[in-house]
Amino acid sequence: MSNTTRSALITGITGQDGAYLARLLLGKGYEVYGLAPRRSTDTSWRLRELGILDGVHMIDGDLADLSSLIRAMETSRADEVYNLGAQSFVGTSWQQPLLTADVDGTGAIRMLEAVRIVNREAHYYQASTSEMFGLIQADRQDENTPFYPRSPYGVAKVMAHWATVNYRESHGMHASSGILFNHESPLRGIEFVTRKVTHAVASIKLGKQKELRLGNIDSKRDWGFAGDYVEAMWLMTQQPSPDDYVVATGITVSVRDMCKLAFAHVGLNYEDYLVIDPKFMRPAEVDVLLGNPAKAKAKLGWTPHTPIEELVAMMVDADLRRLSA
Numbered sequence: 001m002s003n004t005t006r007s008a009l010i011t012g013i014t015g016q017d018g019a020y021l022a023r024l025l026l027g028k029g030y031e032v033y034g035l036a037p038r039r040s041t042d043t044s045w046r047l048r049e050l051g052i053l054d055g056v057h058m059i060d061g062d063l064a065d066l067s068s069l070i071r072a073m074e075t076s077r078a079d080e081v082y083n084l085g086a087q088s089f090v091g092t093s094w095q096q097p098l099l100t101a102d103v104d105g106t107g108a109i110r111m112l113e114a115v116r117i118v119n120r121e122a123h124y125y126q127a128s129t130s131e132m133f134g135l136i137q138a139d140r141q142d143e144n145t146p147f148y149p150r151s152p153y154g155v156a157k158v159m160a161h162w163a164t165v166n167y168r169e170s171h172g173m174h175a176s177s178g179i180l181f182n183h184e185s186p187l188r189g190i191e192f193v194t195r196k197v198t199h200a201v202a203s204i205k206l207g208k209q210k211e212l213r214l215g216n217i218d219s220k221r222d223w224g225f226a227g228d229y230v231e232a233m234w235l236m237t238q239q240p241s242p243d244d245y246v247v248a249t250g251i252t253v254s255v256r257d258m259c260k261l262a263f264a265h266v267g268l269n270y271e272d273y274l275v276i277d278p279k280f281m282r283p284a285e286v287d288v289l290l291g292n293p294a295k296a297k298a299k300l301g302w303t304p305h306t307p308i309e310e311l312v313a314m315m316v317d318a319d320l321r322r323l324s325a
């Protein structure tokens, strides 16, 4: 590695955002290291799909294990650390609240400690979330809106967010928190509602599936494209000072309307296939999220480029391609 090549460590590199961020950083000439927990099956399909698996250095490690994070910092000699690793599925957080708290909450503190111990000059990004707003305390949520998390996931992420602020204020670290609203892509996990819908639409269109079972279709989300959102992460670590930023589109759409768009893209009517199944209802719901990204626009110069119609079409087309292959 030359003296001028910057190095980045990404936890959660095998996830949706990790894959897009790795591609972005490789394109900018970074040496990219990815921390990934040991699994019994191959989890690198997203990196493979983006054609970047051979370009990244994979490091065995887990947010539950501080020693592995210290080793990852030493091996990567990272100038920038992006903490994206998490148990990120809200529904599962009620089934595994302690694991979620440990990985998503305490895990962020472990990563911050590893940065502080090995190289406190490294710039740190924390993957915070609109789920922290939960039972919303303002119609449009921004950096000053109080948090009211509604799930064990949201609770754990509030802890990680405040830990990030605290390391900034206590240790003078360049630690930023990106409060990202829902962002999706063809690389989204199939358990999340957008991808569950686009996969089902493709499958129904190809005659492989008859119906789609969902829970609460009246909830509303501010949905953007993950490829746009990783740019905001990078912009945060490039700033002279660390800060917190809301990253969103400023438009909210119901699950029902998102379904309508996805089915309409292949010439079908969602009402002919949708079945409401209480199995997919949550113990406590986040009814509506709507972000105000004014600060990210003004200070980072960041704007989203992908309207929901384009995003849903991209996802349905990708699922059609995969299922036809």
Ligand code: NAP
Pocket: 011, 012, 013, 014, 015, 016, 017, 018, 035, 036, 037, 039, 043, 061, 062, 063, 064, 083, 084, 085, 086, 087, 088, 089, 103, 127, 128, 129, 130, 179, 180, 181, 182, 183, 184, 189
């Ligand atoms: P994702 O696709 O679920 O990816 C999560 C990543 O974390 C995976 O690579 C996963 O590896 C890894 N991971 C899980 N447990 C771990 C552990 N104990 N130690 C280290 N890594 C672990 O999530 P995403 O959508 O890319 O989201 C990235 C981050 O942004 C997450 O922190 C998420 O909570 C947050 N976020 C996401 C959104 C969104 O809308 N996508 C919005 C706001 C914030 P395995 O696959 O092997 O488990």
Ligand code: F7E
Pocket: 088, 089, 090, 091, 128, 129, 130, 131, 180, 181, 182, 183, 191, 192, 193, 194, 196, 213, 214, 215, 216, 217, 219, 220, 221, 255, 280, 281, 282, 285, 286
């Ligand atoms: O649910 C409703 C569900 O699981 C969206 C994560 O990336 O974004 C994500 O969390 C909405 C909810 O995402 C089904 O009840 C209805 O109201 O796609 P989701 P999420 O919970 O908003 C935030 C910002 C994160 O940080 C998280 O990591 O859709 N819904 N029926 C359903 N949801 C799912 N998954 N499955 C259904 O059948």
